[in-house]
Each structure stands twice: as C-alpha cells, then as structure tokens.
Amino acid sequence: MDIYSVKEGRYIYGIIRNSNTIDFGPIGIGSRHDIVYGVTYNDICAVVSSSPIIQYEARRANMIAHQKVLEEVMKQFNVLPVRFSTISPHDNDEAITRILTDDYIRLDDLLTKMKGKKELGLKVMADEKKIYESIIQKYDNIRSLRDKLINQPSDKIHYQRVKVGEMVADALKNEIENYKKQILDILEPIAEDVKITDNYGNLMILNAAFLIKETNEPLFDKAVDDLDKKFGDIMTFKYVGTLPPYNFVNLSINTQGG
Numbered sequence: 001m002d003i004y005s006v007k008e009g010r011y012i013y014g015i016i017r018n019s020n021t022i023d024f025g026p027i028g029i030g031s032r033h034d035i036v037y038g039v040t041y042n043d044i045c046a047v048v049s050s051s052p053i054i055q056y057e058a059r060r061a062n063m064i065a066h067q068k069v070l071e072e073v074m075k076q077f078n079v080l081p082v083r084f085s086t087i088s089p090h091d092n093d094e095a096i097t098r099i100l101t102d103d104y105i106r107l108d109d110l111l112t113k114m115k116g117k118k119e120l121g122l123k124v125m126a127d128e129k130k131i132y133e134s135i136i137q138k139y140d141n142i143r144s145l146r147d148k149l150i151n152q153p154s155d156k157i158h159y160q161r162v163k164v165g166e167m168v169a170d171a172l173k174n175e176i177e178n179y180k181k182q183i184l185d186i187l188e189p190i191a192e193d194v195k196i197t198d199n200y201g202n203l204m205i206l207n208a209a210f211l212i213k214e215t216n217e218p219l220f221d222k223a224v225d226d227l228d229k230k231f232g233d234i235m236t237f238k239y240v241g242t243l244p245p246y247n248f249v250n251l252s253i254n255t256q257g258g
Helices: 060-074 093-102 104-114 128-138 140-149 158-190 214-231
Strands: 008-017 023-025 036-041 044-052 079-081 117-126 193-196 204-213 235-243
Touching (some): 008 093, 008 104, 023 060, 036 093, 060 079, 093 104, 117 128, 117 158, 117 214, 140 158, 158 193, 158 204, 158 214, 214 235
Antiparallel strands (some): 008 079, 023 036, 036 044, 117 235
16 A cells, blocks of 8 residues: 555654643654654643554564654653554644643643653573573582483483473572562662563563662662672673653553544
8 A cells, every 4th residue: 555645644652741842853653754743732742743544563663663753752851652553543733632632631640650750671581501500509409319310321311310300490490580589679679660571481580671760760770780790690681771661651542532
C-alpha cells in the first residue's frame, strides 16, 4: 500500500508537562521523517507528528524510531510514553487538544506522579564457567560425588553422572535466587518502584526495571557499581538508562473520541 495515498492523522508519542510551543525537529516515525512537535492544553502537551493512518508493524526500525523520539523529548522533559502506533484519525491538532481536554485529570495525575523520576534497567547474567566452578567449590556433596566419578569408565557411571547433573542444576537455581536476593536487597530500598521480568535462560540472575527519583540516581549508580565490584568476577551487569518509564506507565489513549 502506498502510504502517501492513505488518510493523514497524528501519531502520538508521549505526554509531557509543557504549555509552550515546542518543536523537536524532523524525527518522526516512518520514512517521511515528519516534524515532531507539541500540542498543548493548559499545562500538558502531547508530543505528535503527522502520519498516515496505518498500523505500524512492531519491527525493529519502527520501534527504534518511536523510542528515539521519546529519548529526544527526555532531554528536556519527563515523559509519559504512549503505546506504540497510537494514531489520532484526524488531520488536525484540534483533535489532539480534545483528547487532552477529555483526559486532562488522568494525564495531569500521572505527570505529577512521575515528576522527577526516571526508569533505569538492569540485567545481570552469571558467567557460566565461573558459577559452575563456584558451585563445585561450595557444595561438598556435589564435589565429592564428582571426584569419585572422575576416573571411572563412562559406560559404568551414566546414572551417577545424570545425578550429578541434576544436583548441579538444583544448586544453580539456589545460587541464582540467592544472588538475585542480595542484589535486590541493596537496590530496592533506593527505588520508588521495581518491575521484575521473567529471566530468559538459566544463567540470568536478574532482569528488572527500577523507577528512580532523579535526586537518587547518583546513589543508585554507586550501588550498582559497588555490586559490580563485588560480584563482577562471576557475573556481568548490563545497566541501561535513562529510559522512558515504559514499565511503570502503560498509557493507552482513546483516539476515537478526539
């Protein structure tokens, strides 16, 4: 389908606290790179760009384009991220103003709650070789059984080797949970809120998003750095920020009413 032949609307990226005219430049989603700008009502503002009224596929290029707009906005403002591919089906700013007017109380409340806060992401992965070595050293029963089997013919110790494997797997789960608890015990008290995502793979210790007051960011940074120094020989810390609060604001906008 030729996107230039379809009707035009307004793509909504996020909501900010702002009452002035603002222009973020030609960074809009899609190949046209439309101007991203603000539409205001009182002291709240929708960050939008012109866009064909289409369903943008949730593929990497589109997701990155959406995120880059929010990152640019975050250089100046706290932002409430709006769901990807939210488009007002009207080719005018008045429709956006109506959306802000109708939803003002909710948006104003969310902006107040998120003022001065940001999302930081942390993924912690165990080093496979190092954590298995630590398990062998720490668990006497596993080490003892393994040592007994080292010089035995492999065809005679199949079930014993399976048993060792099961014991190691159980020990790994215990160690992962123990490390996860130690990390969270340090970081959770500094955060306003925490969202923990399911781990992928048996070597992931933690996959979490933290909502942090900007004033506490140096303290949180230091805590992560201290944890890295403490556990860095056995795990890898991937620390990401600053992010729009995707995990703490799930903002759905009713565009049909606008």
